[in-house]
Amino acid sequence: MEAALLVESLTGNTWKAAELVGAKLQEAGWGVSGLSRVREPDLRSIQIADLVLVGTWTHGLFVVGQGPWGASALANLPAMRGKKAAVFCTFALNPAKTLDKMTGIIAGRGADxxxxxxxxxxHLDRNAEEFAARLVDVAPALV
Ligand SMILES: Cc1cc2nc3c(=O)[nH]c(=O)nc-3n(C[C@H](O)[C@H](O)[C@H](O)COP(=O)(O)O)c2cc1C
Known part of the structure; x- marks a missing residue:
């Protein structure tokens, strides 16, 4: 399995999360075709990936109005018709519907x-480990 990681990060947490997830996937024998910014996506890494992981951070008023930062940048990612994708976000208090919103945007690029x-x-370490383990679990059904 080959994964491409695309990330939007202001203070580094989401970038770090992506690095941790990528490292865990590599430990499980996956390849990582690239880690790039959502606003400057590494197109080749997307092309050769079996799974595209898209991450950003939760922006809002902490108790209301939460959503993915950079929603318009996410919506401007290249078309990913026929690609499998997974989304992730980092948050401080409560991500609310951030993942659902990301799912809608990335599905809008044609990805499954x-x-x-x-x-x-x-808890980035623990969460990255769990996310990667779940991806490894479902991988056989993806290819
Ligand atoms: C302007 C601003 C608004 C934020 N709003 C929320 C929020 O509504 N809910 C929440 O749980 N975290 C919120 N956060 C926290 C960030 O989602 C969290 O720190 C995230 O890990 C930052 O990712 P980054 O380091 O990759 O930029 C906010 C952070 C900033 C700077």
């Missing part, structure tokens, strides 16, 4: 979104 994971910024 197989799931998602919201990671508490204080």
């Amino acid at each position: 979104v197989i799931g998602g994971f919201a990671m508490n910024r204080r």
Whole structure:
């Protein structure tokens, strides 16, 4: 399995989360075709990936109005028709519907979104491990 990671990050948490997930997938024998910014996506890494992982951070008023930061940048990602994708976000308090919103946006690029994971910024290691383990579990059904 080959995974491409596309990330939007302001203070580094989501980038770190992506690195941790990528490392865990590699430990499980996967390849990582690239880790790039949503606003400057590595197109080749997307092309050769079996699974595209898209991550951003939760933006809102902490108790209301939460959503994915950079929604318009996510909506401008290249078309991913026929690709499998998974979404993830980091958050401080409560991601609310951030993952659902991301799923809608990435599905709008034509990808088949197989799931998602919201990671508490204080538990990135543990959450990345769990997310990667879930992806490894479903991988046989993806190819
Ligand atoms: C302007 C701003 C708004 C935020 N709003 C929320 C929010 O509504 N809910 C929440 O759980 N976290 C919120 N956060 C916290 C970020 O989602 C969290 O710190 C995230 O890990 C940042 O990711 P990054 O380091 O990749 O930029 C907010 C952060 C900022 C800077």
